[in-house]
Amino acid sequence: MMQELADKVWGNPGFHDAAHRIEIAWLTKEIGGIVDGHADIADATRLMRSAAILACSETADHRRSAFRVATCAYDLFGTGQVPLDQALRVVLTRLGNFPSIGTRADVASARASLPLMLAAEEIASADAHEVTINGQTVLLTDFQQNLWLNLIQSRRIALAAPTSAGKSFVLQGYLSALFDNEQPKSVVYLVPTRALIAQVAEDLKIQLQGMHEDVPDIVTVPIDAETPLAERAIYVMTQERVQLALGAHPDFSASVIIVDEAHSIADGSRGVLLQWVIDDLLIRNPASQILFASPAIRNLDVFGRLFGLDDVVEFSSVEPTVAQNFLVTTVESATKGKLVIHTAGDGSRTLRQVATLQLGRTVASRTEKLVHIPAVLGQGHSNIIYANGAAEAESVALQLAELMSDREPTEARLALSDLAKEAVHANYALVECVKHGVAFHYSNIPTQLRRAIEAAVSSGEIDYLVCTSTLLQGVNLPAKNIFMFAPEKVGPEHWSRQTSGTLLVAPAGSSRSFKATSSSSTMTNGRRSRSTAQKIRSSLRRLRAASTNIMTS
Template identity: 55%
Template sequence: MQELADHIWRNRAFHAAAALAHRTWLARELGQPLAEEVSQDDAVRLIRAAAVLACSSDPEHRRQAYQSATTAYEVVGSETLPMQQALRVVLSRLGNFPALGTRGDVRDAGGHLPLELLVEEFGLADQRRVTLREEPVLLTDFQHELWHKLGNGANVAVGAPTSAGKTFVLQGHLARLFEDVADRTVIYLVPTRALIAQVSRDLASMFRSTAGGAPEIVTVPLDGDQPLPRRAILVMTQERVRLMLASHPDLVATIVIVDEAHSIADRGRGVLLQWVVDDLLSRKPDAQLLFASPGIRNLDVFGRAFGLDNIERVPSKEPTVAQNFLVVRVTSAKLGAFSVTSVEPGGGEQLVGEFELGHTLASRKDQLVHIPFALGRGPSIVYANGMAEAEDFALQLAELRVEEVASPQREAVAQLAAQSVHDSYVLGHCVRRGVGFHYSNMPTQVRQAVEDAFGDGTLDFLVCTSTLLQGVNLPARNVFMCKPEKGRTRPLEGTDFWNLAGRAGRLRREFQGNIFLIGYDDWKSKPLDQPRDSEIITALEAGVSQRL
């Protein structure tokens, strides 16, 4: 099968058909049908080829198999041909069982497969089926490997795309740990307050149905005179854990999870993170450690930092959704004209569509308001370089959506914003028109309400700052960026760029996500030319090297 996959990969006609199918899907997505679209016959041949490439061990073959099969299915449809069955075969061979639920006809197609293919699917599924809270769950190859290593008690360093589903496995591992009645403490280290809120809510929801023995979820440091819970998960930043360690000399963690572990390279906070983990290891040297991060190439850095010889590395470059990078170029600022081209494998570009809005696009604000408004079909994230920009862009987007009606769900969020901040807080006006903004310096209950509203479809647009880069799980159909920065004047690149791009595409809701790079030719850095994974140096090691 590998030889056949290699043969297909060398066929220029295959790549030409795959590119045309991709452009056809993108053009329809943007409401700009192409003069030449992929034919039904070519789409059928394409999905057949994808069924072979899905069996390959080459990551590029597998990535193309996913994209070709999903675009062929969505372009042709399943009314006249059993494309849903063919797509199900490809997804099963890729081990991407969670994606089977993205479309109802694909989910229900199993009963109509030929017996031979049905037996094949059952065999593949059995290899990836686990039991979580007494329910069978099908995992991807990456998730299944991680699940078993954690279950075996291994120290693990994970590097995987944002959409790979590592958080689902981590929290599922905690669920099985607390199935017994033994006393244990887990420390779940996260970099921000926003992530504290999200992780603690997810865990509380997961344990809600547990009878009697559910662990206590602790997010605020306990004073020294407050007793430690017998069974607890401490979801905290490194600063909060440091306070806990100082006030409770008897605090010992059975498991330490470091989420967004690449933050160990962040100057002062990275040094503190390393100090906290070292302290926890000094109290219990055999504690299980898990470092989770997107796109880290040198996962052995965590073993070196903490003197761990037995840390197991679980890398993955295989996302569970496909992501399309689209370069937006303004061709006439006065007329509001712009083109959209698709960045193809190898760095080439293909024109997808041309637009004219009749509204000036002279400034960056104009571009980050009017272009998302024109192209943002489905939930869309707009990246802003700071809190003031986030509020300003959201307000401008809301002003364009004059026909939007304030639903009861939107009105509830608006009322919460008014009660928690003040009546004239601009968020209320924005959410009534389906637009929200999100940054760290917001009241926790308001930020959580905005996250929930965007997640359930109450809000169509969310303007975010770099808070989104630090693990907050807010996937969208589209992500819009224009000269993005992190902090003051520092261009977004490397791990942070790919982390943000990874928010495009929502597993089980769509097969593909779109990243719009506005004015990319003028960006200070060109992150598309950089590898998706990067090497990091701990802040402590970097500091020592500089002194030497």
């Protein structure tokens, strides 16, 4: 019945026309353009009704569209004229996207105002999505619940899902539950880079803090032959480090193997080594539960075939959790800085013009595009800018910092500047950049400094991060906008140049669309600022202590 109704809504050209108008109006508002008024509250109301029906559909396109139009309508019109907060809550509930409900105060409190039938529907659905992790009750999305059920049944899994799907949260919760007894066990958590080792290890430490039983060791460095293996441990390592552990300890094995960024198995010699390490672990314990996790891969059956496993469960996340928008920015006049902005929607649609903007600055060169376009389109948001290598990342960051020179440095930014000065040298480009909320990130930055940069980005102290492809290897940082100029990854540290005159902004808009309002966000950032400053000062003290030890030894 509901599927037939959803198909009828989807087949109505009027729905698609209204959806187009409201998405364009929302995008125009997001990038600072003038909303032309073609989308009105009547459109928003009709679209919310349609979204509530489409959210019940089993068709992925219907559900994605329900999320997009509902969030756009709410963001544009709020609750001033009609209770769109209640309508959005109904749509999110039917999509099984419970985590998003709590990210806006009015949506979070809207259940008390819902009609009894809709409130009862939500309660029943929420009960089915509820799990307990470390003594805390949490609500999962449909995708997360499916993953959780497969994990606790000890199934082998091949999974394709973006970071926004929340797979890491479920994985870490599962590992916490796995060690919620005194039995000895080992988990190998394979990651492709050292930067990701640090992030995963830190996330696991936080996740395991509430455990009542013996907390497992989190091991991130190779274990030599003289060091005994821990009875309960999670080994977060690259394939090179796991290879060393396997060589040093013939009895080293794992009951659970997690292969993060599993698509890297195709990356040349490192991919060959990754395959060898997984093969060895499976030989040592053929009963190991294994999970292959990748952000986007279509042929998930390749992992089962590659390792001779016929019991691998394959599933992908197609559920909408964030409304991504791919914008193509074309420079119409380089000398006047005139831009024409088109949208490709979620990346699958034909280009449609959104707005024209006049920067008032020259944007002829590649660097000028990477500096001035993000400076305008990214104002007030968290931004990641991809560069073609470390040298270009530093150059773009320095020019951005110069544009932001009127910003007053906060305590956390000054602490990060001091850390950069002591970790590298006083003339290091980062020393001045971070004072103005700009930083760069690449693999050769000292580990302590790189982690401090990541913490500052997560807390909102750094809102412009210029990086190389290091961040592509799974380091998860919050960003509302991602800016790229003709990207093509051809090596471990850079994108190749192309002659295209466009700049891709993706996603522009609501990768964090249900964050707190501006005033609440400011207060949150203020509290985080002090916490971030303390963490950076602590890193600085450790760095100084290490330097003293080196000089006196």
